[in-house]
Amino acid sequence: MGRITGAEKQEELPEKVRLLYDAVFQLFVEGTDLADITVSGITGKAGIGKGTAYDYFDSKEELVACALLHVMKQMTEKLLKMLEKKESFGEQMACLFDWVENSFYERNCLNRFLHLLTDNSSIGQLLRQKVEAKEIERYLPMTLFQRLLEKAARGGEVRPDISLEYMAYTIYSRLAGYVTFLYIENQEGEKREKMRMLVYQGIMKEFCVES
Amino acid sequence: MGRITGAEKQEELPEKVRLLYDAVFQLFVEGTDLADITVSGITGKAGIGKGTAYDYFDSKEELVACALLHVMKQMTEKLLKMLEKKESFGEQMACLFDWVENSFYERNCLNRFLHLLTDNSSIGQLLRQKVEAKEIERYLPMTLFQRLLEKAARGGEVRPDISLEYMAYTIYSRLAGYVTFLYIENQEGEKREKMRMLVYQGIMKEFCVES
Amino acid sequence: MGRITGAEKQEELPEKVRLLYDAVFQLFVEGTDLADITVSGITGKAGIGKGTAYDYFDSKEELVACALLHVMKQMTEKLLKMLEKKESFGEQMACLFDWVENSFYERNCLNRFLHLLTDNSSIGQLLRQKVEAKEIERYLPMTLFQRLLEKAARGGEVRPDISLEYMAYTIYSRLAGYVTFLYIENQEGEKREKMRMLVYQGIMKEFCVES
Amino acid sequence: MGRITGAEKQEELPEKVRLLYDAVFQLFVEGTDLADITVSGITGKAGIGKGTAYDYFDSKEELVACALLHVMKQMTEKLLKMLEKKESFGEQMACLFDWVENSFYERNCLNRFLHLLTDNSSIGQLLRQKVEAKEIERYLPMTLFQRLLEKAARGGEVRPDISLEYMAYTIYSRLAGYVTFLYIENQEGEKREKMRMLVYQGIMKEFCVES
DNA sequence: AATGAATGAGTTTTCATTCAT
DNA sequence: TATGAATGAAAACTCATTCAT
Numbered sequence: 001m002g003r004i005t006g007a008e009k010q011e012e013l014p015e016k017v018r019l020l021y022d023a024v025f026q027l028f029v030e031g032t033d034l035a036d037i038t039v040s041g042i043t044g045k046a047g048i049g050k051g052t053a054y055d056y057f058d059s060k061e062e063l064v065a066c067a068l069l070h071v072m073k074q075m076t077e078k079l080l081k082m083l084e085k086k087e088s089f090g091e092q093m094a095c096l097f098d099w100v101e102n103s104f105y106e107r108n109c110l111n112r113f114l115h116l117l118t119d120n121s122s123i124g125q126l127l128r129q130k131v132e133a134k135e136i137e138r139y140l141p142m143t144l145f146q147r148l149l150e151k152a153a154r155g156g157e158v159r160p161d162i163s164l165e166y167m168a169y170t171i172y173s174r175l176a177g178y179v180t181f182l183y184i185e186n187q188e189g190e191k192r193e194k195m196r197m198l199v200y201q202g203i204m205k206e207f208c209v210e211s
Numbered sequence: 212m213g214r215i216t217g218a219e220k221q222e223e224l225p226e227k228v229r230l231l232y233d234a235v236f237q238l239f240v241e242g243t244d245l246a247d248i249t250v251s252g253i254t255g256k257a258g259i260g261k262g263t264a265y266d267y268f269d270s271k272e273e274l275v276a277c278a279l280l281h282v283m284k285q286m287t288e289k290l291l292k293m294l295e296k297k298e299s300f301g302e303q304m305a306c307l308f309d310w311v312e313n314s315f316y317e318r319n320c321l322n323r324f325l326h327l328l329t330d331n332s333s334i335g336q337l338l339r340q341k342v343e344a345k346e347i348e349r350y351l352p353m354t355l356f357q358r359l360l361e362k363a364a365r366g367g368e369v370r371p372d373i374s375l376e377y378m379a380y381t382i383y384s385r386l387a388g389y390v391t392f393l394y395i396e397n398q399e400g401e402k403r404e405k406m407r408m409l410v411y412q413g414i415m416k417e418f419c420v421e422s
Numbered sequence: 423m424g425r426i427t428g429a430e431k432q433e434e435l436p437e438k439v440r441l442l443y444d445a446v447f448q449l450f451v452e453g454t455d456l457a458d459i460t461v462s463g464i465t466g467k468a469g470i471g472k473g474t475a476y477d478y479f480d481s482k483e484e485l486v487a488c489a490l491l492h493v494m495k496q497m498t499e500k501l502l503k504m505l506e507k508k509e510s511f512g513e514q515m516a517c518l519f520d521w522v523e524n525s526f527y528e529r530n531c532l533n534r535f536l537h538l539l540t541d542n543s544s545i546g547q548l549l550r551q552k553v554e555a556k557e558i559e560r561y562l563p564m565t566l567f568q569r570l571l572e573k574a575a576r577g578g579e580v581r582p583d584i585s586l587e588y589m590a591y592t593i594y595s596r597l598a599g600y601v602t603f604l605y606i607e608n609q610e611g612e613k614r615e616k617m618r619m620l621v622y623q624g625i626m627k628e629f630c631v632e633s
Numbered sequence: 634m635g636r637i638t639g640a641e642k643q644e645e646l647p648e649k650v651r652l653l654y655d656a657v658f659q660l661f662v663e664g665t666d667l668a669d670i671t672v673s674g675i676t677g678k679a680g681i682g683k684g685t686a687y688d689y690f691d692s693k694e695e696l697v698a699c700a701l702l703h704v705m706k707q708m709t710e711k712l713l714k715m716l717e718k719k720e721s722f723g724e725q726m727a728c729l730f731d732w733v734e735n736s737f738y739e740r741n742c743l744n745r746f747l748h749l750l751t752d753n754s755s756i757g758q759l760l761r762q763k764v765e766a767k768e769i770e771r772y773l774p775m776t777l778f779q780r781l782l783e784k785a786a787r788g789g790e791v792r793p794d795i796s797l798e799y800m801a802y803t804i805y806s807r808l809a810g811y812v813t814f815l816y817i818e819n820q821e822g823e824k825r826e827k828m829r830m831l832v833y834q835g836i837m838k839e840f841c842v843e844s
Numbered sequence: 845a846a847t848g849a850a851t852g853a854g855t856t857t858t859c860a861t862t863c864a865t
Numbered sequence: 866t867a868t869g870a871a872t873g874a875a876a877a878c879t880c881a882t883t884c885a886t
Contacts (some may be wrong), residue, residue: 025387032331039876049851050852050878111330118302165884177380183329188278195377251860262867265862270861271859455755458754460855462856472857473859473873541666600802600803628838681847682846685845821862847885851880856876861871861873864869
């Protein structure tokens with residue numbers, strides 16, 4: 001019987017589980033589609049025995065979903081810490097753009113990760129179940145944006161007459177769209193700079209109080 | 212050796228191929244994740260022999276990619292015809308919202324379809340290859356939006372000072388975001404009406420010349 | 423989905439199924455314990471591909487249970503034909519002893535087969551389900567003995583004052599006990615002859631009308 | 634290297650071994666088929682470490698065979714003590730029927746145990762080896778019956794003209810048959826009472842001197 | 845002595861693909 | 866051309882056994 005649920009904190013993770021999580025993440029970052037991930041692939045990369053995976057998890061799906069949930073938590077926490085240091089809503093948005101570009105950009109990772117939140121794969125469904133069951137919805141993009149906006153609204157930075165939910169969805173949409181742009185255009189340089197600026201300004205102009 | 216490439220027109224398709232395409236689409240609409248689709252599942256639903264699939268296609272991936280490409284073409288052509296009838300850019304946008312809500316809405320289909328355009332699955336990659344190779348990029352959402360915008364620009368409906376590409380990505384983003392909203396909130400009624408209106412107005416206010 | 427249920431007649435069996443049944447039976451006769459039987463073992467002996475087994479059966483247990491059910495039917499039918507030719511109850515009993523000794527005697531087969539009818543193994547349970555579901559209880563030893571006894575009772579050969587059920591169980595017990603004797607003593611010759619005669623006479627003296 | 638052979642007396646058994654034996658017996662009584670018994674299942678129920686089992690036994694089979702051998706000894710000894718208190722052969726037979734009905738009746742235990750004495754499972758073979766090697770054949774049913782019959786013969790209670798071995802096998806057969814009846818008919822009450830009486834009388838009439 | 849985490853050989857099962865008919 | 870029975874490589878998963886602690 002698997003003992004790991006995905007609710008464990010980084011420090012609580014048994015050594016082997018950490019190795020398994022790392023292996024899943026590596027495979028994901030290398031571009032392996034989740035449907036093509038195998039248990040031998042994971043344990044091989046983790047450098048441990050195949051059976052060990054089943055000492056901690058009930059199934060391949062559980063293992064992968066827990067690993068991705070963990071990645072999600074880690075990434076969001078790191079991002080949250082960075083965002084908290086920012087003074088203004090504008091700086092927070094800029095920080096989000098940086099994050100989107102830098103921390104998780106290779107191999108279309110962020111995009112594929114977002115897919116997981118709304119696809120029909122067994123792993124995606126499991127992941128979403130876990131997110132809900134463990135009440136860690138605060139790691140979901142939409143919740144993150146809502147929190148930022150609430151704070152900005154209290155500070156009088158964003159227009160009070162626009163629905164928070166709409167704003168959150170819009171930020172989500174535009175950032176996700178920017179990720180798609182990065183994937184499709186697949187280039188650095190001026191064009192990217194320009195697009196980033198336009199999307200950023202689009203958000204700011206629509207939601208921010210003019211000063 | 213498979214003879215079907217996905218470039219065939221609806222009328223040119225052999226009967227069996229049409230049956231296969233329909234079966235793939237049905238499975239997709241029923242919610243089957245592409246990773247869980249099987250050749251027997253397809254031929255079973257199509258009511259033809261399993262071997263027949265290999266008379267027309269070289270592999271399962273080819274078959275599914277061609278089927279989805281075909282669906283994509285059909286849908287886009289239908290949509291284009293509808294859009295052409297609209298006089299103004301605003302009406303076209305409204306038409307797009309209708310389409311998103313009505314024609315492909317069940318079971319998160321549109322969302323999953325969009326994923327295909329930017330994922331790492333073998334079927335997705337094949338599909339994109341075909342789109343590029345056959346120069347049918349005009350069926351891609353981004354191209355569709357660019358065409359609409361070009362016409363609107365010529366007609367003086369949209370602001371001439373904003374980059375067409377940015378506008379296309381923004382429309383794409385916001386529509387895709389609306390699709391995600393529909394998936395997550397999963398409800399009809401007032402709330403949905405309101406969100407639709409907000410997203411619609413967001414687009415119009417940002418891009419349209421005030422009258 | 424497995425298509426074979428175990429209800430098929432010998433002539434109706436697809437070639438491969440016949441090969442599978444034969445292989446299971448051979449393994450059984452060679453002394454392999456049912457718990458040690460593997461699908462590769464079966465298909466290897468049958469000389470066919472492993473996957474083929476799953477074209478006809480849903481699981482290993484289904485395959486083995488069907489094979490044994492089939493053996494059971496074949497054997498009982500053969501035995502019934504032999505018994506029908508016998509004029510008297512005494513001759514029928516003698517025939518049963520012959521059958522026990524000859525047709526299924528090697529490697530403790532009959533004994534192990536009888537175990538199947540009252541054990542807790544998954545195969546045994548499946549086999550009994552099939553026997554009941556398909557209403558082929560007439561192949562069960564107890565039913566066979568009851569039929570013989572009914573006929574003998576009508577013919578005035580057995581005492582009318584003894585319960586048929588008791589007589590059937592007694593015959594079953596004593597024959598099964600004789601099978602155990604054959605297994606434990608594991609020898610031919612005089613001792614065996616003597617035991618057979620004693621068991622036979624025990625039955626006849628208890629149940630038959632003295633002439 | 635395992636140090637336990639199955640020859641140890643109850644008092645000599647190390648604490649852990651006693652726990653292991655109890656666990657095996659519990660699992661058996663709960664209805665677990667021996668083929669489905671696992672080492673973790675046993676040690677889990679025993680509440681001790683999995684490795685500990687291998688400090689005392691060389692293999693799972695050894696462990697289970699020793700546990701069952703031990704159970705067999707305990708049960709037979711208890712039964713023997715009860716039988717010794719009985720004055721007459723008839724009372725002893727009645728005692729055997731009681732024992733069969735009461736002490737080991739649930740979940741078809743006695744029946745499954747008897748199977749072990751004549752099956753082809755690795756555990757069964759090991760058990761029989763141990764029985765022979767350790768010359769504890771006196772715990773086998775057949776030997777038990779022979780002893781009872783010898784005493785009854787000396788006391789003039791059973792007919793002197795019938796072979797002891799035949800009588801032993803017959804008693805064994807009829808009792809085993811009664812166990813099968815209990816399993817198949819699975820009911821208490823009148824019918825069972827009647828069958829018991831018939832079997833009992835069958836034995837007595839055949840073997841006992843008329844008084 | 846006791847443990848239980850770790851292992852990997854071995855099992856069941858699936859399914860894309862082939863090919864004789 | 867169309868079929869679907871047959872295949873076997875590859876996958877998930879189990880569990881007896883070992884061994885460092």
